[in-house]
Amino acid sequence: LVPLFLFVMTNALPLDLDRVLALLHTPEASVDLRYLSEVDSTNRVAAELPHRSWQHGTAILTDYQSAGRGRRGRVWVAPPCTAVLASTLLRPPSNVEPASFTMLAALAVSDAVSAATGCTSSIKWPNDVHIRGRKVAGILVELAGEGTYRRVILGTGINVNMESRDLPRSNQQASSLSLEAHREVEREAVASSLLDAIHLWYGVLTRAPDALFEGWKARLNMLGATLDIYEESTVWSGVALDVQRDGGLVVQPTSGSPLTLYAADLSVRPRFDVQAAESEVQ
Numbered sequence: 666l667v668p669l670f671l672f673v674m675t676n677a678l679p680l681d682l683d684r685v686l687a688l689l690h691t692p693e694a695s696v697d698l699r700y701l702s703e704v705d706s707t708n709r710v711a712a713e714l715p716h717r718s719w720q721h722g723t724a725i726l727t728d729y730q731s732a733g734r735g736r737r738g739r740v741w742v743a744p745p746c747t748a749v750l751a752s753t754l755l756r757p758p759s760n761v762e763p764a765s766f767t768m769l770a771a772l773a774v775s776d777a778v779s780a781a782t783g784c785t786s787s788i789k790w791p792n793d794v795h796i797r798g799r800k801v802a803g804i805l806v807e808l809a810g811e812g813t814y815r816r817v818i819l820g821t822g823i824n825v826n827m828e829s830r831d832l833p834r835s836n837q838q839a840s841s842l843s844l845e846a847h848r849e850v851e852r853e854a855v856a857s858s859l860l861d862a863i864h865l866w867y868g869v870l871t872r873a874p875d876a877l878f879e880g881w882k883a884r885l886n887m888l889g890a891t892l893d894i895y896e897e898s899t900v901w902s903g904v905a906l907d908v909q910r911d912g913g914l915v916v917q918p919t920s921g922s923p924l925t926l927y928a929a930d931l932s933v934r935p936r937f938d939v940q941a942a943e944s945e946v947q
């Protein structure tokens with residue numbers, strides 16, 4: 666049975682930054698929050714902030730991106746005031762695999778959407794966040810600058826109060842927190858949970874990087890599943906065997922030896938019922 670629900674969206678108001686600040690628990694998360702009502706891309710703004718005009722924890726939040734980006738030049742779609750769209754700047758600790766930041770962002774978004782909805786969430790390799798097999802958030806991690814000027818930009822887009830008609834047609838599996846929770850969700854609460862979780866997982870990354878990797882691996886929803894792998898103009902299939910600390914996905918093709926895949930080059934689609942796996946993910 667499909668649950669019937671009715672709720673009136675009252676939350677199509679601009680993000681209340683004071684409320685986000687009031688809800689934060691982590692001091693590092695409240696150092697420098699900036700709100701722009703509309704922008705082309707929060708990751709673009711974060712990448713172009715001059716050195717010394719940002720600090721570890723600076724976050725750019727907006728109600729609307731006119732040119733929101735996904736991975737590999739894809740478009741990220743969200744009508745005004747329906748999503749949490751944020752780019753958080755971090756100083757990378759030394760000797761950390763770049764893939765760790767993707768893991769950190771995915772865990773933080775997963776925590777935030779679970780806290781807001783009470784629903785179990787899982788991670789589709791490498792970093793989409795799903796509830797019941799539906800994509801409710803996307804992540805675009807970028808690194809900019811060199812040496813001491815290096816910055817990590819965690820771009821996060823969480824579909825909060827989007828109705829079915831607001832979801833992108835390009836992804837039939839997209840959903841939102843309100844659709845999954847059957848009620849309106851407070852965007853400020855999602856934003857503050859996200860920022861708190863980013864700093865919590867950053868602490869794990871600096872103190873116990875193995876725990877970050879294991880946490881990410883435990884939340885992946887596709888290990889053991891048969892995948893379709895879309896690489897340039899070809900599609901092939903294989904079974905997801907494992908993941909590596911550098912973010913690689915180890916896949917057993919139909920014939921031959923296992924291969925390690927990297928997300929920069931391709932997209933994967935699980936063929937199995939993701940919900941079944943999610944019931945096992947905590």
Ligand code: ATP
Nearest residue numbers: 735736739740741742800803804833835836839932
């Ligand atoms: P996917 O596996 O969904 O293709 P991806 O990781 O390869 O994900 P992303 O960079 O996360 O790609 O996001 C871009 C893709 O996400 C777009 O091609 C589009 O299909 C989909 N998309 C765009 N906006 C949204 C949204 N608000 N919610 C869910 N999916 C979206």
